[in-house]
Amino acid sequence: MIICKSAAEIEKLRRCGKLVRDLLEEAREQVRPGVTTLELEAFVERRLKQAGAKPAFKGYRGYPCCLCASVNEQIVHGIPSDRRLNEGDIVSLDLGVIIDGYYGDAALTVPVGAISEPLKRLLRVTEESLYLAIDQVRLGNRLGDVSSAVEEYVVRNGFSVVREFVGHGIGRQLHEEPQIPNFGSPGYGPVLKEGMVFAIEPMVNVGSPAMRVLDDRWTAVTVDGACSAHFEHMVAVTRNGPDVLTRL
Ligand code: MF3
Ligand code: CO
Numbered sequence: 036m037i038i039c040k041s042a043a044e045i046e047k048l049r050r051c052g053k054l055v056r057d058l059l060e061e062a063r064e065q066v067r068p069g070v071t072t073l074e075l076e077a078f079v080e081r082r083l084k085q086a087g088a089k090p091a092f093k094g095y096r097g098y099p100c101c102l103c104a105s106v107n108e109q110i111v112h113g114i115p116s117d118r119r120l121n122e123g124d125i126v127s128l129d130l131g132v133i134i135d136g137y138y139g140d141a142a143l144t145v146p147v148g149a150i151s152e153p154l155k156r157l158l159r160v161t162e163e164s165l166y167l168a169i170d171q172v173r174l175g176n177r178l179g180d181v182s183s184a185v186e187e188y189v190v191r192n193g194f195s196v197v198r199e200f201v202g203h204g205i206g207r208q209l210h211e212e213p214q215i216p217n218f219g220s221p222g223y224g225p226v227l228k229e230g231m232v233f234a235i236e237p238m239v240n241v242g243s244p245a246m247r248v249l250d251d252r253w254t255a256v257t258v259d260g261a262c263s264a265h266f267e268h269m270v271a272v273t274r275n276g277p278d279v280l281t282r283l
Contacts (some may be wrong), residue, residue, distance in 0.1 A: 037212050044137070048206065048232055051088075051121035051139025052269045052280030055132045058082050059143055060131070060283065062102070066145045069123040072104035076115035079130060082146045084260030091131025091209050096254065103129035103142075104236055110238050110246055110255040110263040111142075122148035123275050127157065127265040131209055138158055138209045140234045141281040142267035153241065154262060156275070157194065159241040161264040164217075166231050168235050172270045172277035176227050182219030185237045189217075197263070199248045201253065202235040205269055232280070236267035 059077055066166050079102045083090055088103035098112075105113030105127040106120065115128070120126055129142035144158050152207065162186045171180040189196050202215030213225060217237045240246075242261035249256060257263050268279040 037225060037228070037231055038206055039228055040206055040232055041230065042269070044206065045230070045232065047135060047137040048139070048269065048271070049280045051132055051137050052141065053135050054086055054088055054134065055118060055130050055139035055141045056281045056283055057130055058132070059130055059141055061104055062128050062145065063145050066120065066147055068120060068148050070120050071117050072106065072113065072115040072120070073117055074124065075101050075104055075128065077202040085115055091133050091140065095209065103127070105129070105254070105265065107262050108257045108260045109201055110240070110257060111265055112253040112255050114253050120147045120267070123150050125150060125264065126155055129265065129267065136207055138205050138207070139281070140205055140209060140267060140269060142236060143225030143266050144264040144266060146200065147245060155240055157262060159265050160192045161188060162266045164239065165236045165266045165268060167168045167234060168237070169268060169270050169279060170271055172227065173281065174227060174229060174272060174274060177222060178227065179216065179219040180221050181233070181235065182216045182224070183221045184224045184265065186218035188237050189237065193214065195240045195242070197240060197244055197246055197247055199236040200238055200271060202233060202267070205232055205234045229272055229274060231272040232269060234267055234269050236265060238263060240267045249265055
């Protein structure tokens with residue numbers, strides 16, 4: 036069952052969305068060559084405490100940290116470590132928060148110093164595919180319209196979408212129905228109704244879409260070793276079109 040939220044609940048989720056977005060922006064400013072992903076984790080953990088919010092990921096199925104920090108060929112769920120970021124790397128930062136029993140979840144991929152033109156294009160295409168999906172979050176559309184918007188744009192630009200991980204409904208739980216794949220067919224799937232709230236999160240690879248999980252049981256990496264990017268927003272279905280709850 037896809038839960039439709041009241042206007043009051045959407046305002047609670049907007050608060051979560053704003054916090055997660057603000058903290059990701061602050062974390063983005065900490066990214067530079069020489070910084071470790073564990074330093075980013077420590078920064079985010081401190082800022083979460085100061086804000087009086089709880090981390091959504093720490094302890095979720097045993098995940099050890101507040102932040103996921105996935106570097107280069109790491110797709111998602113990179114565990115913060117003493118790995119130092121190098122000039123030319125990209126790092127995907129994914130953060131979840133809980134305020135008052137409601138969840139916020141967002142992600143973005145950040146360049147470390149100057150990056151190559153192909154990587155700039157990967158970041159641009161991945162973020163644009165998310166915005167095209169968001170534009171499909173309209174009353175009467177179907178979930179397949181959202182999913183296919185990502186796939187169509189990514190494939191047209193010569194990249195590939197990861198199929199093993201999906202976006203999700205979000206509310207009083209981090210993961211609610213429905214699952215939101217980054218591929219699909221227009222005109223298929225559940226009809227979008229007022230008050231549905233989605234976390235849409237394209238994961239886009241430069242090369243093959245194939246992925247595997249490292250021995251740490253979390254870090255998902257590309258099989259071919261090529262780079263991957265990840266952007267995520269929370270979006271509510273309203274009478275007036277998509278309402279992005281993680282907008283700056
Ligand atoms: N944004 C991801 C998701 O929605 C991050 C989950 S990390 C985990 O699934 F540790 F919580 F699993
Ligand atoms: Co998510």
